[in-house]
Amino acid sequence: MTLSQKHVLGLQDMSAQDMLCVLDQAQEMKEILSRPIKKVPTLRGKSVVTVFFENSTRTRISFETAAKTLSADVTGFSASTSSVQKGESLKDTILTLSAMAADVFVIRHQASGAAEFVSRYTDAHVINAGDGQHEHPTQGLLDMLTIRQHKGRIEGLTVAIVGDITHSRVARSNIWGLTRLGAKVRLVGPETLLPAEVRQLPVEVFHDLREGIRDCDVVNVLRIQLERQEAGLFPSLREYAQRFGLNSNALREARPDVLVMHPGPMNRGVEIAADVADGEFSVVEEQVSNGVAVRMALLYLLLGGSDDAVAH
Amino acid sequence: MRLLISGGRIIDPASSFDGVGDVLVEDGVIAFCGERLPEEMKSGEVRLYDASGLVVTPGLIDMHVHLREPGQEYKETLETGGMAAAAGGFTSVVPMPNTVPAVDNRATVEYVVRRAKETSPVRVWPTVAATKGNANEEMSEIADCKAAGAIAVTDDAFPLQSAEMTRRVMEYCRTFDLPLLTHCEDKSMTKGAVMNEGLSATVLGLKGMPKAAEDLQVSRNIELAQMTGCRLHILHISSRRSIQMVREAKARGVRVSCETCPQYFSLDDAICLGYNTLAKCSPPIRTRDDIEAVKEGLADATIDAIATDHAPHAAHEKECEFQTAAFGMIGLETALGLTVSKLVDTGVISLSEAVRKMSTAPAEILGLPLGRLSVQSPADITVFDPSEEWTVDPELFQSKSRNTPFAGWRLRGRAVTTIVAGRVVYGEVRSAEKTTA
Amino acid sequence: MDEVIQVMSADDIRRAVTRIAHEIIERNNGAADLFIVGIQKKGVPFARRIQQTLQAIENLPVPFGTLDITLYRDDFGSHTSALDPTDIPESITGKTVILVDEVIFTGRTVRSALNALMDFGRPSTIQLAVLVDRGHRELPIRPDFVGKNIPTSRREDVEVDLASDPQNDRVTIRKLAEQEATQ
Numbered sequence: 055m056t057l058s059q060k061h062v063l064g065l066q067d068m069s070a071q072d073m074l075c076v077l078d079q080a081q082e083m084k085e086i087l088s089r090p091i092k093k094v095p096t097l098r099g100k101s102v103v104t105v106f107f108e109n110s111t112r113t114r115i116s117f118e119t120a121a122k123t124l125s126a127d128v129t130g131f132s133a134s135t136s137s138v139q140k141g142e143s144l145k146d147t148i149l150t151l152s153a154m155a156a157d158v159f160v161i162r163h164q165a166s167g168a169a170e171f172v173s174r175y176t177d178a179h180v181i182n183a184g185d186g187q188h189e190h191p192t193q194g195l196l197d198m199l200t201i202r203q204h205k206g207r208i209e210g211l212t213v214a215i216v217g218d219i220t221h222s223r224v225a226r227s228n229i230w231g232l233t234r235l236g237a238k239v240r241l242v243g244p245e246t247l248l249p250a251e252v253r254q255l256p257v258e259v260f261h262d263l264r265e266g267i268r269d270c271d272v273v274n275v276l277r278i279q280l281e282r283q284e285a286g287l288f289p290s291l292r293e294y295a296q297r298f299g300l301n302s303n304a305l306r307e308a309r310p311d312v313l314v315m316h317p318g319p320m321n322r323g324v325e326i327a328a329d330v331a332d333g334e335f336s337v338v339e340e341q342v343s344n345g346v347a348v349r350m351a352l353l354y355l356l357l358g359g360s361d362d363a364v365a366h
Numbered sequence: 367m368r369l370l371i372s373g374g375r376i377i378d379p380a381s382s383f384d385g386v387g388d389v390l391v392e393d394g395v396i397a398f399c400g401e402r403l404p405e406e407m408k409s410g411e412v413r414l415y416d417a418s419g420l421v422v423t424p425g426l427i428d429m430h431v432h433l434r435e436p437g438q439e440y441k442e443t444l445e446t447g448g449m450a451a452a453a454g455g456f457t458s459v460v461p462m463p464n465t466v467p468a469v470d471n472r473a474t475v476e477y478v479v480r481r482a483k484e485t486s487p488v489r490v491w492p493t494v495a496a497t498k499g500n501a502n503e504e505m506s507e508i509a510d511c512k513a514a515g516a517i518a519v520t521d522d523a524f525p526l527q528s529a530e531m532t533r534r535v536m537e538y539c540r541t542f543d544l545p546l547l548t549h550c551e552d553k554s555m556t557k558g559a560v561m562n563e564g565l566s567a568t569v570l571g572l573k574g575m576p577k578a579a580e581d582l583q584v585s586r587n588i589e590l591a592q593m594t595g596c597r598l599h600i601l602h603i604s605s606r607r608s609i610q611m612v613r614e615a616k617a618r619g620v621r622v623s624c625e626t627c628p629q630y631f632s633l634d635d636a637i638c639l640g641y642n643t644l645a646k647c648s649p650p651i652r653t654r655d656d657i658e659a660v661k662e663g664l665a666d667a668t669i670d671a672i673a674t675d676h677a678p679h680a681a682h683e684k685e686c687e688f689q690t691a692a693f694g695m696i697g698l699e700t701a702l703g704l705t706v707s708k709l710v711d712t713g714v715i716s717l718s719e720a721v722r723k724m725s726t727a728p729a730e731i732l733g734l735p736l737g738r739l740s741v742q743s744p745a746d747i748t749v750f751d752p753s754e755e756w757t758v759d760p761e762l763f764q765s766k767s768r769n770t771p772f773a774g775w776r777l778r779g780r781a782v783t784t785i786v787a788g789r790v791v792y793g794e795v796r797s798a799e800k801t802t803a
Numbered sequence: 804m805d806e807v808i809q810v811m812s813a814d815d816i817r818r819a820v821t822r823i824a825h826e827i828i829e830r831n832n833g834a835a836d837l838f839i840v841g842i843q844k845k846g847v848p849f850a851r852r853i854q855q856t857l858q859a860i861e862n863l864p865v866p867f868g869t870l871d872i873t874l875y876r877d878d879f880g881s882h883t884s885a886l887d888p889t890d891i892p893e894s895i896t897g898k899t900v901i902l903v904d905e906v907i908f909t910g911r912t913v914r915s916a917l918n919a920l921m922d923f924g925r926p927s928t929i930q931l932a933v934l935v936d937r938g939h940r941e942l943p944i945r946p947d948f949v950g951k952n953i954p955t956s957r958r959e960d961v962e963v964d965l966a967s968d969p970q971n972d973r974v975t976i977r978k979l980a981e982q983e984a985t986q
Contacts, residue, residue, distance in 0.1 A: 082887070
């Protein structure tokens with residue numbers, strides 16, 4: 055039992071079968087994290103290299119925890135301390151790192167398509183830990199794992215994604231993953247934060263928060279960045295919070311058993327009110343632990359061998 | 367030495383001649399062009415070119431190339447770019463001035479003229495940057511550059527943003543009777559953008575350039591051309607609205623012309639999927655609807671010319687993240703094949719119209735004494751086979767660079783012989799002895 | 804076609820379970836500190852039978868857990884299987900863990916299970932119960948409780964079917980066809 059693909063670059067090209075396989079395995083991996091000794095010897099001698107060209111403490115730590123729990127060796131490479139600052143190209147960086155016999159590259163990069171680009175130049179498996187505004191497949195998978203744990207299914211649910219869709223790789227991965235597994239996806243935000251031709255995607259688009267989250271099973275709130283205000287995409291964080299910030303009042307529009315998710319880090323009081331972030335519907339912390347489980351499952355499935363049955 | 371090109375289909379749009387006939391070349395000029403060379407002209411030594419089955423046209427003129435010399439000779443030089451042009455059937459090329467340093471003063475214009483004379487197999491007609499260093503701040507010494515050999519003024523790659531500056535450049539161009547070639551792009555709408563704005567860009571998570579960024583400047587430049595009386599030529603037109611605006615401007619008598627490039631009638635923006643940096647160019651590859659609009663514009667002569675925007679880049683400038691990859695693709699060696707395959711074979715335009723757009727029209731727009739097969743005009747001649755099928759293999763290109771998205775494409779139509787001033791600079795003279803013996 | 808021979812009937816299995824349960828109680832002076840752990844996947848139903856029999860004999864609850872040893876295998880990379888639930892509901896530290904599998908063969912599964920168990924705590928003793936010992940050990944491991952010793956060749960496969968209805972329980976030996984065996 056393995057994945058049908060060598061790399062995990064995005065959910066747009068991941069089959070429903072592969073996604074469900076990851077979710078199933080991640081579910082079992084969660085148990086390991088609750089053990090007194092949180093380590094299994096599975097990936098002893100395997101080398102996982104995290105290549106982060108963009109700062110991201112939480113994603114990086116999540117991958118490292120996943121790899122270490124499975125006993126893989128983890129090496130970190132960050133652009134700020136590397137030859138990249140001396141002008142080395144991404145291709146050369148990857149060729150150099152590949153020569154060090156990595157089994158898996160976990161790559162985070164500010165350029166859309168960087169993970170796919172890296173996969174062209176290495177024999178190792180590549181996991182996209184976020185490439186520009188393209189995809190963040192492990193976030194999409196952990197969001198789906200969280201939803202499935204609470205709802206028992208993905209199919210037939212309605213999920214609203216609220217905020218800066220244009221610049222969000224999380225939104226794209228969620229759109230592909232959720233719709234492939236049979237959920238309905240709504241996007242909520244001002245036109246300035248919705249990408250071109252967004253209505254050609256398998257989504258419904260709303261400009262009004264209350265309308266957009268009405269009767270939703272899940273509301274996934276995206277982080278809003280101040281630089282979007284500086285780029286003239288909305289007038290102020292104040293007005294954004296008024297119109298699109300998720301507060302407990304607006305949340306009453308959603309189903310009574312709604313889940314509130316956020317990929318973090320949160321701007322409390324901007325895209326999400328503090329009482330909602332910490333409230334009974336919030337599963338933000340669970341998302342974090344599910345992130346480790348999903349990444350363990352991916353490492354396990356990518357590094358495992360073929361389906362051949364072996365006698366025991 | 368005299369050369370008689372005999373038995374080919376001669377297409378000379380300037381004289382509306384299209385039929386089998388003879389072309390006699392003598393001392394670097396056309397001595398005869400017509401159905402049958404008179405007997406009395408056959409006396410004396412003549413080298414015979416059996417062109418039966420081939421098309422004989424005025425030498426093709428690519429009015430929009432980047433030859434990278436001076437400054438970026440690792441991408442291309444006047445020599446290698448000239449060889450690529452010759453291999454593609456072009457006898458003249460018009461390099462843009464965005465070199466390093468920019469061609470913005472007499473010295474650099476003279477440098478290009480001299481280096482081209484020394485190294486290039488085809489004619490090179492320099493252009494001058496509208497502003498010094500392409501910085502969009504002060505006008506270049508346009509008149510002085512004209513005196514040194516520049517034939518046009520352009521803002522290619524550094525579109526003039528200020529309407530005031532554009533107006534003054536146009537007035538100055540008019541003063542010295544030079545056309546202004548404009549790259550229409552409102553940069554305030556394309557900051558950080560790397561491909562066409564649309565579904566493909568949304569899926570890829572790449573910032574898109576809206577068509578409005580092109581349309582706004584096409585509109586503005588047409589208004590200013592009408593106001594100033596400057597001869598305006600719009601480079602690499604790619605959007606439906608822009609083409610419509612040129613159509614309307616022409617109808618009301620504005621002195622405006624425009625060109626498109628093969629990539630804008632051959633590709634739509636889905637070519638970028640998979641982060642195909644070879645398809646990254648500016649203006650970006652647009653949509654299927656725009657391809658249709660480009661074809662309509664070519665068919666009704668709204669679009670006067672087909673140029674290549676030949677933009678060579680080294681491998682490492684394309685083997686990188688899409689957002690950091692260089693803009694542009696090479697085109698000299700695929701333009702004829704794409705034009706025949708995508709426009710002529712599909713009935714969008716006739717072969718004669720294709721020749722007009724690749725030779726006669728560019729010469730007219732730029733005021734060059736070329737693009738025709740009339741007696742006493744320079745013997746710049748392209749002989750091509752409109753039915754030869756071939757596969758694009760960049761490894762075989764004369765260009766120093768390989769950045770084409772058309773690798774592996776099957777095309778019809780290919781240059782056989784390129785003749786500049788009566789001299790064969792590419793290909794061979796097919797001798798009658800061989801074929802008739 | 805593979806040749807299939809039944810080597811244990813439903814009654815044989817029922818009697819083996821009862822005997823093993825009594826042997827466990829005898830060896831451990833009762834069932835007070837026992838903790839039954841079934842190895843996923845086929846060891847689990849057999850372990851359930853033993854647990855239920857122990858509870859019936861001693862009339863007290865015996866804690867039960869399941870253990871998936873996939874992540875502890877020594878042949879990872881040549882083989883990846885889906886994980887089944889590992890569920891050790893309470894601490895095994897200080898307990899007498901009865902590790903249960905349906906068949907013992909090379910001993911490698913048990914080795915993996917022992918490593919896995921150690922990550923859950925420090926049992927005072929671990930004992931091993933199997934329904935069938937088919938021989939061919941590759942590691943110094945010997946079961947404490949055996950339902951039946953069945954000498955086999957490596958070309959044979961032992962199949963334990965513990966159906967939901969104990970009436971249909973059975974153990975069979977399948978002689979693998981030549982091409983399959985040499986795979």
